[in-house]
Amino acid sequence: MASIELRNIKKSFGAVNVIKGVDLEVKKGEFMVFVGPSGCGKSTLLRLISGLEDITSGEMLFDGKVVNSLTPSKRGIAMVFQSYALYPHMTVYENMAFGLKLDKGHSKDEIRRRVERAADMLQIRQYLDRLPKQLSGGQRQRVAIGRAITRDPKVFLFDEPLSNLDAALRVATRIEIAKLHEEMNDVTMIYVTHDQVEAMTLADRICVLRDGLVEQVGTPMELYERPDSIFVAGFIGSPKMNFLTKDKAAAHNCATLGIRGEHLTVSPDGIWEGTVIHTENLGADSYVYLDMGEEEPVVVRLDGASSYQSGSTVRVSPQAENIHRFDEAGKPIR
């Protein structure tokens, strides 16, 4: 329900500058994902938006109003923490009702109705009388999400909510969060993760952060197809984009040539030659790692299983329309 605007936001802890001037606009009802390597300041930026950290300089606006000095609850945010952060001595019901009870002016019936509605959305109604320690990790995280929903926030913040869950549960909860966003489409959501699959699947728009600065903001497909720098190109997409230098790049008039594994085709008359180092079969597709004299092996993604002998020679060609060219500064040449 709120649009968020960050104007030249900076944050330093003592002499260390963590956020070095971020300008960003998050639209009403948008699902924005902050991604970046660890230490890039994405969690700090989320905490600045939540109000748990003070902003060193710059302005933070919610719906056009400056909220720099407002407490988290006055800003109308709700937050889901990586470690769930449930109150261990309260039942699930009390956990979810705590915020409403503190915020005077809600009748008991209303609190019960809102808690039960949130519990139904997340299918945790049968656990309302249990304590957090009697729940599994996935259930706890759903309670934490439920606690946030109950308060009917204008802005929903997620701080790596899935990192403590195992792989299967992570996928299931990810789908649940996506569904939640569809149901609560007027609530602005900001989600921090280092997992680019989560970023790609959940986001309306992704904000890639690096060293306390915004590297690029755009829809997942924009970032995938038209990265604004080598950094974004290498960060978004799995497996990582291959980067080729020296004469292979020079042949295309650039300092670095980027090509994704899925855009390489194996054929006897391929223009590049490489030695197979290793093959990974994932079932639906397979990754073949080639030594082409670059720093890192080149990954070719092929449909189905593949059986290349390590040490054998393979010829590949890039699909011309999917070549990314970068100059010495790492900027794209278009």
Place this chain on the structure above:
Amino acid sequence: MGATFDLWKTTKTVLFYALVVVIVVVSVFPFYYAILTSLKSGTDLFRVTYWPTSFSLDNFRQVFTQGEFPRNLLNSVFVASVTVILALFLAITASFALSRVRFRGRSLLLMTILAVSMFPQIAVLAGLFEVIRFLGIYNTPWALIFAYTIFTLPFTVWVLTTFMRDLPIEIEEAAIVDGATPWVIITKVFMPLMWPALVTTGLLAFIAAWNEFLFALTFTVSNQTRTVPVAIALLSGGSQYEIPWGIIMAASVIVTVPLVALVLIFQRKIVSGLTAGGVKG
């Protein structure tokens, strides 16, 4: 081979239980002898026996009928309870600040608090006496509450600060996001999580206040304001040459019972309190 092994194992078991018996006897014997003596009467007192020979409640009756002993007992309960409540309240608010609020000189302050507990009682006795006279609380229970709180706080603050530091910061942040003020965080979120630590430190503070002698002797003069340790020491018999051992022992037994009862009630909490903080969760 098997036989020697068994013999060694039996010896070890026997030695172990022998040691346990020695420890139990050494620690329980004084109290046992006090109970034994309190049940004797007349010249029986001066005959050394290790098993009950006579059973008479005369001494207990006399403790409660002669002198101000019941009043002293109430004084002790009042002083020790108020000290515990006051010390826990001050300590829990102080430890919240010391463990969770970042401010300049925090560790210096923590060290100063610890330094307070290094002074022996006798070193501060004269100064404390002046303060108490100045405050006009001399010869009232408040003088003792004041002195005991000062001496209990360093320990209480340190234990609770360490304990609170171990509580996950996310829980506090979740409460802030939920709109909780620091006071609500302390009372609704932290205190329920800190019960074991509160019970342990509270009980230790209670025992210290209950048994204290030097301050109690110095800061009170009348029989009506004395606490039990002083009262017992000043119990006198029919003449100045007679020490009423039977009554003294009866009073000592009565005074010990509340402590034993408290420890038994809270013993499960104490055990978890002493180990909590070391283990995550």
